[in-house]
Amino acid sequence: MKPTSVNPIIPEIxxxxxxxxxxxxxxxxxxxxxxxxxxxxxxxxxxxxxxxxFIQQGCLRTYAIDLAGKEHTLQFAIKGWWISxxxxxxxxxxxxxxxxxxxxxxxxxxKISKTDFDNLCKDIPEISHFHIRNLEGAFASFHKxxxxxxxxxxxxxxxxxxxxxxxxxxxxxxxxxxxxxxxxTESLSRVRKEIANK
Amino acid sequence: MKPTSVNPIIPEIxxxxxxxxxxxxxxxxxxxxxxxxxxxxxxxxxxxxxxxxFIQQGCLRTYAIDLAGKEHTLQFAIKGWWISxxxxxxxxxxxxxxxxxxxxxxxxxxKISKTDFDNLCKDIPEISHFHIRNLEGAFASFHKxxxxxxxxxxxxxxxxxxxxxxxxxxxxxxxxxxxxxxxxTESLSRVRKEIANK
DNA sequence: CGTTTGCTTGAATTCTGTCAAAGCAGGTGG
DNA sequence: CCACCTGCTTTGACAGAATTCAAGCAAACG
Numbered sequence: 100m101k102p103t104s105v106n107p108i109i110p111e112i113x114x115x116x117x118x119x120x121x122x123x124x125x126x127x128x129x130x131x132x133x134x135x136x137x138x139x140x141x142x143x144x145x146x147x148x149x150x151x152x153f154i155q156q157g158c159l160r161t162y163a164i165d166l167a168g169k170e171h172t173l174q175f176a177i178k179g180w181w182i183s184x185x186x187x188x189x190x191x192x193x194x195x196x197x198x199x200x201x202x203x204x205x206x207x208x209x210k211i212s213k214t215d216f217d218n219l220c221k222d223i224p225e226i227s228h229f230h231i232r233n234l235e236g237a238f239a240s241f242h243k244x245x246x247x248x249x250x251x252x253x254x255x256x257x258x259x260x261x262x263x264x265x266x267x268x269x270x271x272x273x274x275x276x277x278x279x280x281x282x283x284t285e286s287l288s289r290v291r292k293e294i295a296n297k
Numbered sequence: 298m299k300p301t302s303v304n305p306i307i308p309e310i311x312x313x314x315x316x317x318x319x320x321x322x323x324x325x326x327x328x329x330x331x332x333x334x335x336x337x338x339x340x341x342x343x344x345x346x347x348x349x350x351f352i353q354q355g356c357l358r359t360y361a362i363d364l365a366g367k368e369h370t371l372q373f374a375i376k377g378w379w380i381s382x383x384x385x386x387x388x389x390x391x392x393x394x395x396x397x398x399x400x401x402x403x404x405x406x407x408k409i410s411k412t413d414f415d416n417l418c419k420d421i422p423e424i425s426h427f428h429i430r431n432l433e434g435a436f437a438s439f440h441k442x443x444x445x446x447x448x449x450x451x452x453x454x455x456x457x458x459x460x461x462x463x464x465x466x467x468x469x470x471x472x473x474x475x476x477x478x479x480x481x482t483e484s485l486s487r488v489r490k491e492i493a494n495k
Numbered sequence: 496c497g498t499t500t501g502c503t504t505g506a507a508t509t510c511t512g513t514c515a516a517a518g519c520a521g522g523t524g525g
Numbered sequence: 526c527c528a529c530c531t532g533c534t535t536t537g538a539c540a541g542a543a544t545t546c547a548a549g550c551a552a553a554c555g
Contacts, residue, residue, distance in 0.1 A: 163444055163447075163448065165448040165449075169448075171444065171447035171448050173440060173443060173444055173447075185433075185436055185437050185440045186437050186440045186441050186444070188437075189433035189434060189436050189437035190434070190437040190438075190441070191434050191437070197444075220425075220426065220429060221422070221426070224419075224422060224425065227418075227422065227425045227426070227429065228418065228419070228425070230429055231418060231425065231428055231429060231432065234429065234432035234433065234436060235387035235432065236387060236388070236389050237436060238383055238387050238432060238435060238436055238439070239383050239384050239386075239387035239388040239389070240388075241436070241439040241440070241443065242371060242383045242384045242439070243384050243388070244443065245371060245439065245442065245443060245446070246361055246369065246371055246384070246395075248443070248446060248479065249361075249369035249371075249476075249479050250361065250363040250367075250369050251363075253542095253543085272500090272501065272502090273501075273502065274501070274502085278447075281446065281447050282543075282544090283543075283544060283545085284501085284502075284503095285502095285503080285504085285543085285544075285545085286542090286543060286544075287502095288502060288503055288504080289503085289504090289543090291502095291503095292503080292504090451511085470532090470533070470534090471533075471534065472533075472534085480511080480512090481511075481512055481513080482533085482534070482535090483511090483512075483513080483534090483535080483536085484510095484511060484512075485534095486534060486535050486536080487511095487535090487536090489534095489535095490535080490536095
């Protein structure tokens with residue numbers, strides 16, 4: 100798509116996807132701009148999940164709380180990423196949300212309903228292929244994450260994390276990272292100390 | 298697709314997908330039937346990964362070996378599932394395989410190259426949408442697995458596993474399951490004992 | 496300034512992994 | 526048909542690692 104598009108956000112959302120001006124306008128109509136500030140929630144458990152969210156600017160995280168009351172971070176999302184409760188939105192058995200999506204830095208995002216997105220995929224092959232590329236990439240990342248969780252120590256996982264998300268560190272708290280890595284904040288603190296002492 | 302199709306395997310592979318007779322024939326030509334027996338490998342680390350595999354009958358698993366020489370099972374796959382090294386095949390940075398795909402029960406499968414599959418997606422929207430449905434479902438499953446790994450104890454994860462894969466147990470060894478759950482065979486043995494004593 | 500929030504530290508505890516050995520199949524060959 | 530492998534699971538004792546609980550500290554914030 101040419102940079103002369105009337106909807107500058109569309110080429111940003113659908114990177115490497117060529118849409119006609121008409122298509123871009125049609126697609127743009129399905130999105131809704133949302134501003135959300137630090138500390139607010141995009142989603143809470145028990146709610147019906149209907150939307151996908153593209154982050155133009157900011158930072159959020161998805162987490163769940165277990166029976167013991169502990170938080171577990173499923174994913175972080177920054178500029179250029181999509182976020183939702185994918186277990187509820189993509190799962191074969193449609194359930195309500197099991198997760199919180201918390202804004203951890205003032206954020207501008209564009210949301211679209213899954214229904215509208217599905218229709219765009221049906222109507223516009225380029226959108227289909229875009230979605231496939233994204234899903235395949237995300238699928239590979241999650242395989243990798245599971246493999247790393249199985250094979251690496253807490254220390255190695257932490258080092259991987261700060262290497263993979265070098266820019267995220269300013270926004271997220273250490274206890275967010277700990278709950279993402281599957282360890283306690285105390286353990287993470289000790290790991291960090293160990294790394295610093297070298 | 299009507300059951301009168303000349304290629305009975307195609308409706309089995311592309312479930313809930315309506316293809317014309319011509320399309321089905323075109324699609325069928327891209328697949329290659331493979332027979333593989335227990336103990337053989339579909340893939341080993343360091344190899345170039347090019348294919349997707351649809352399992353018509355049988356059972357396989359994907360695993361990796363860490364620096365300490367321990368196996369870690371990434372996924373099992375049975376009748377009706379697809380298997381590959383998705384980290385290598387779908388990852389943004391194209392790398393060679395990091396995993397073994399081992400046949401743990403005599404298997405009949407149909408393979409197709411990723412290139413051919415991509416072309417089918419481009420040519421036949423129905424295939425695109427099929428692929429999206431599959432990826433979305435698989436993506437949700439992996440989110441769920443990560444969340445369960447973070448929130449549940451080894452015992453609960455094991456109970457979930459045998460509930461989720463009731464038919465798999467005849468084929469897979471306990472040490473396969475242990476390496477899937479991220480615990481040692483000894484720990485799994487103790488968990489099983491605990492469960493039996495109730 | 497006082498309070499809150501997040502990070503660190505220490506000591507006790509619990510859990511899981513490690514190592515070594517024994518038990519228990521199922522399969523093979525004598 | 527039996528004895529012997531071989532591969533897998535179980536068990537116990539021990540060591541090590543991570544969690545828990547409790548306290549202290551520093552920076553941020555109203």
